[in-house]
Every structure is written in C-alpha cells, then in structure tokens.
Amino acid sequence: MSTVMDADALAEARELNGTLHKFRQVNEIIDRHGKDPSNLIAILQEVQEEYRYLPEEIMTYISTVMEIHPSSVYGVATFYAQFSLEPKGKHIIKVCDGTACHVRNSQWIIDSLREHLRLKQGEHTTKDMIFTLETVACIGACALAPAMMLDEEIYGQLTPDKIKEIVDKIAAEEEK
Amino acid sequence: MSTAKVDMNSVHKDYCQALKREKIRVAVCAGLGCIVNGALKLYDALEAEIKAKGIYADLSYLLEDESNSGCSVVKTGCQGFCEAGALIRIEPAGLVYIHVKPEDAAEIAERTLLKGEIIERLAYKAPYSDKAVAERNEIPFFSGQKQIVLRNCGIIDPSDIRDYIAHDGYLALQKALKEMSRDQVIATVIDSGLKGRGGAGFPAGRKWAFAKAEESDTKYMVCNADEGDPGAFMDRSVLEGDPHSIIEAMAIAGYAIGASHGYIYVRAEYPLAVARLKHALKEARDNGLLGNDILGSGFDFDIKIKEGAGAFVCGEESALLASIEGKRGMPRPKPPFPAQKGLWGYPTVINNVETLASVPLVILRGAEWFSSCGVGRSTGTKTFALSGKVRNTGLVEVPMGTTLRDMIFKIGGGIRDDKRFKAVQIGGPSGGCLTEEHLDLTLDYDSLAKVGAIIGSGGLVVMDEDTCMVEMARFFMHFTQSESCGKCVPCREGTKRMLEILEKIVAGKGTMEDLELLDEVARMVKDASLCGLGKTAPNPVLTMIKYFRDEYLAHVVDKRCPAGQCQAFKSYYIDPELCKGCGKCSRGCPAGAISGKPREAYGIDTEACLKCGACVEMCPFGAIGKGDGPKSKEDNERNG
Ligand SMILES: Cc1cc2nc3c(=O)[nH]c(=O)nc-3n(C[C@H](O)[C@H](O)[C@H](O)COP(=O)(O)O)c2cc1C
C-alpha cells in the first residue's frame, strides 16, 4: 500500500473533513437544545440561520442523531413557511402583504421590487444571491402600511422610490 | 430583592416612594412604528439634553438616596398612536408630543421640562384645524379609550421589573398566592366575566376550572402569542410593552389550575417581543417571582418560550400544542379538549395574550370592578388594531360596547383623504365585513355574532371607496387557502375551489353560475371543516356577497369594477376640464395610447391602453383619473 494519497483520495478526504466540520456545527446546535423531539423546530431554525436554508444531508443527519424518522423532519421542514429547502440570498426582503398593507397597495411595492431586482416570474432570489424577495402575512407593522422587513430592520410607509433607495444602498455596500 | 421570601408589599412601597421623587417622566414610545420614525435617536437626544440640564434621574438614582429627585426618560412599548410617531408622553403633566425629531430635544428640555411651557408646534392638531392640543385627555384618539390591557404599555419601561412592580406589578400574584385559595382565584375570574380574546370568546375562568378538575401531577399553562391575523398587532404590543403582565398572569393561572410549567408560543416574525420576554423571564427568576417556592408560598412555576416558524394554523390551539411538541402544526378533532388532554397528553390551559393581560387587575381589583366595564355579557375592554384607510392608525383599547362609528370617526379620525367609508373588516380572515348600516352597532361578542361577524383577534381594517370588495374576498381566500394545513378535505379542496372562482371573477371571466357555486362551496366548507380555520374561512366571502352583492354582479354581469381596483377592468379617463393639453402623458405612455393636440384636452384609446397607470403619475394637473369618467359633483360633495 502506498503511503502517498492519490489526488482523488485527497479530494475525498478534504470533502470528508468539510462534512465533518459542517456536522460539528450541527452537533453543537443539537447539543445546545437537547435531543428531545420537541426541540426539532428550534434546531431547524438555528440550522437555517447558519446556512440560510436546510441542506438535505443535514436534515438526514439530524434525523439520525435525534432518532426522528426522516419523513417527520422533512414534514416539519416543509410545513412551516419559515423553512426553505433552497439556498436563499444574503439579504431577505419580506414585503408585508397583510390585510392592512394590502389595502394600502402592497402589491404595487411587490411589483416594483420584482422589477427593480430583475426577478422573473417564479424567481425569488437574485442571480448574485444577494437578495431574496418574499411576501409575508403581516409583520405587525400595520400602522406603517405598506411595510417590509429587510433582514431584521423594518421599513414603513413605502413607495417605489423609497424601496429603490433602500435596496440600492445595500447593493452598493455589497459591491464594495 | 434576591431571596424567594421577599415581601412584595414592602418592595412595592420602596419603589413607589422612589417614583414619587421622579418629578417628570418623559416616556419615549419605542414601539415599532416610532422606532421606524427615529424614536431611538430621539431617546438618546432627550437623555443627553436632560443630563446636560443636570436634572436627570433614573430609577436607580432615585432609589439610592431619599433626597434624590429629578426627571427621568424611559423607552416604552407602543403608545398606540403609530400614525403620529415618533411620539413622547410627558407625565404627570399628561402631555403628548407627536412627530418629534431628535432636533426637538433641546427645545423640549428647555421649554417644557424646565419651564413647563407647551410647544405648540409638536402638539396634535385636528384635521382642518390650527388649534394645538397637547393634553392627552383632549386628543380624540386617546380620550375615547379606556386602558386595562394596555395600562402599562407606553408608560413603563418594559425592560425594568422595578418599574413594573412600582406600577402594582406582581401584587396580584402575591395576593393570589398568599390570600386566595385556588378555587377563589378561579371564582373571581369566572365572576369577572372575562372571556378569551383570542377569537373564540370562551370564558377564561371556566376553562381554568375544567383544567383544575382534572386529576394529574403534570399540567401546563400556555400563552398563545401567535397572533396570526394579518392585520393585527395588539398582542405584539403587549409583549413588547408590558411583558411582565403576561408572566404574572401565567403564574396566577398556573397556581389556579395546578400547573408548574408554562410555555409562551410566539410568532417567528416578532423578534423584539421574544427578546423582551427573555429579558423579563430572567428578571422574574432573579427576583424569585418564577422558579421554586415563589414568594415563599411553596408554589413552583417556570416558563419557556417557543418560537413559531410561520404557520397561521398554529394559532389554533391543538395545532399550537403539536407545534410545541416539535411536530407539524396540524389541528386535531376536539374533544378531548386541551384542558383534558393537551401538551403531551396532560391537561393544558391555553389563553391568548390579551386575555392574560387583564388577569392581574381582575385579581387585584376584583371581579366587580372588571365587570362594571363593558356591556351585558361582554365585560372589560377590547384592544383593536386600527388600520387601513383611516386617518389615525394605531392601537386602541375601548370598553366593550363602543360603537363602530366612534371607533372609526372619533378615535380613528375618519377616512383618509376625505374619501368615503365603505366597509371595515373585523376579525381578520376568519371574520366578516361590516358596512355603513352597521356604524351604530356596538362592538361586543353578542351584537357582532348577530350580524355574522366576530371580534376575533381585534384587527379592524378600514376600507374606502377605492377598495374592491371582490378583490378583498380574493385576498382573504388566498390567505386561508395557502394557510390551510391540508389535513381535512373540505378545507383543503374547498378553499382552493373558492379561490379559483374568485380569481376568475376578478379576472373578468366570472359567470352567474360561478357566483352560485361560490356561495354553495362556502357553506359546505363552513359546515364540514375540521378546525376553526376552515369553519371560518368562508366568512369574508359570505359577508361580502351579502352586503356587496352589487359589486359581485358588476364584475360578473357588467364586467366592471366599481372601485376601479381590479386590473382586468381598469380604465382611465382624462378630465377635459382639468387637462391643459401639455402632452406629458402622451410622451410617457408606453403603449402610445394617448393622443391629442397641444393645449387641447387629450384622450385615451382604451383599446390600446395597458392600464399601467403611468399617465396618472405623469400628469401635473391631476387630470387623469381611474374609472369610467369624472365623478359627479354631487358625489364629491357627499365625500367632503
Ligand atoms: C385558524 C385559527 C387561528 C387562530 N389564531 C389565534 C391566534 O393567533 N392567537 C390566539 O390567541 N388565538 C388564536 N386562535 C384561537 C385559539 O384556538 C384559542 O381559542 C385561543 O388561543 C384560546 O385563548 P383565549 O380563550 O384566551 O382566547 C385561532 C384559532 C383558529 C381556528
């Protein structure tokens, strides 16, 4: 047996190392919450925060470690609107389409954002993975309608001009 | 105050004494609306100015020495008048300043705090009036209200348990634990007539009595802070502005039913509420108000927070419990009710945030005090999130039995831009709409039930002449359809079919048969669904067909949207009297649908028109309008 690893084996080892590192982080999250099934949602929330979505191999891993059937993990992951099985952009824009915002024309805001971000029909994330556009039902800022949440920040009394300004500012920072 | 055996009365007295030396309190609203309008910078500016004047005194300083006194500035939860943010309240003078900017801080400190003058520029002015009103009690938005649930919101510092205690906080818990038996607590809540504010309106005390009657070593007390109604934010405001009141109430309820574990289930979209709650829970534990042997009574109780993950149906109690257990939040048939078999099969009481927020005062001041407010079997107050096309949007708390007219025209200040009131949606996607004929209806459980609406969560979304009721029904249906959990067929399939029909009508392709089918499916979904989501999902559609049948017919028969909102029927016109013939619209029209001669009225080719509305923005004279033609003069007068 040769002691020198060939290139393939080296790549494999690197990948394994990366996977282990990935799972180490997941392990930490699981350890912090405990393996009780009631903590599944909180664990998935933290994983999603870490990776910006729920990668399939991590869901499988969680199901093995927590001894929950993979279909149950998948069931929970697809049931709640917060979870995404696809990678999301770095910044998440949640335009409120609650009743109050809808009455004050949130559709106009959504349309202009789609246009400004150059999102095609059915797309939610920009090609450069900077922005993901979502609509949510009420962020509780009804008095400021129409409103949106960009990451943790809330913006109210929106107009198409105002959103362009907000989005462009972040896009400019990203380019730096 | 670190041992569990503290005497709340003496602590309370110390804090109250300290607060007496607080000559002035400047309460800066740090609710969501005001933060967006710069409240945090305003707070910093005010604090700096007050410190510079040498009169600054916070609670710690006041407690340090009996001779210390001065002026404090605190960040509070939402003060309600979100429309006018950033706002501050100055007590004990009872003043409110609106639209305050950080630049105003110096003038406020100098003139109002030091000299006691009112700054008219920052005071409220009624529409079409120059009279400045700074007194809180004289501003119509506030004067029609009575605050029980929101008693502390907007005046105390939610991040300081001492401030809560100084405002009679945790005295009710001490009274319950030390002076009342478990049955007495329950009897008091039953006698008060307090009903669940989460939607169903079930008497809180009776629910507690059921849970207490169950024999079990383990029981749970759960607070429903999922607030799913997309047009409501009062639970959020209570959690952010007065978190301790919920913790205190949960401990009281836990004592009454025999639970030593509590859960608060909070919506994922409310990060600030979660942060405030976590902080408050820690404070309560550090002060021996949660944990083992609370106040030396032998009663143990603690609370955990569970964050939701974005599913409306999780507000339904059995779905909520499934979600706490880490599963998909699907409802299950009842009975057994959660009070018998709830979390992990143990007896569980679930109460809404607002229901709980009333509890400490019910215990402290008695059942009679509480039931003297309200009408008939609806006792106490109700908070509403007033929003939509109304002038004063915000958070409002009124005695049960206030009329809709007072709500919209007095507190709400009427309709924006002097448009015409059309309807109000009450109770969110599970509720119904009320119209002009209902303006004198009182807002309480019984009278609303009579007209097919519910108080529900308390969302009040006002709609004006520009809101299309068919499109509104489609909007609600879209919401409930996408939130249907899919477990039962009537709701899963029925809401889908209803949405399809509504989309068809909105797109101008509806027929009379569709209208009949819509009605039939709506009734079927209402009768046959498993949980409250499906049972109530048809309510908006049914009430809107009932009260606005004309509008449905206009879409189906005349192929016209009277409100001018539905894209498919949109048409624009140029008012020849206002048009100066500048040609801006023609140059800006992407379809080249506008033509005319310079300095003569232009015209729109409705066939070529894309209905994009670009021309409306373009016209410097406001000559282009939506709809079939200029409104008649008579119409305009009626609106004004
Ligand atoms: C679809 C659906 C959604 C609900 N959403 C909420 C909610 O967001 N908040 C709430 O307190 N109750 C909600 N409820 C009502 C709860 O099931 C339950 O009746 C309530 O939490 C009990 O508390 P209460 O008696 O104090 O009102 C919802 C019910 C249904 C059917």
Ligand code: FES
């Ligand atoms: S409807 Fe937009 S914040 Fe509620």
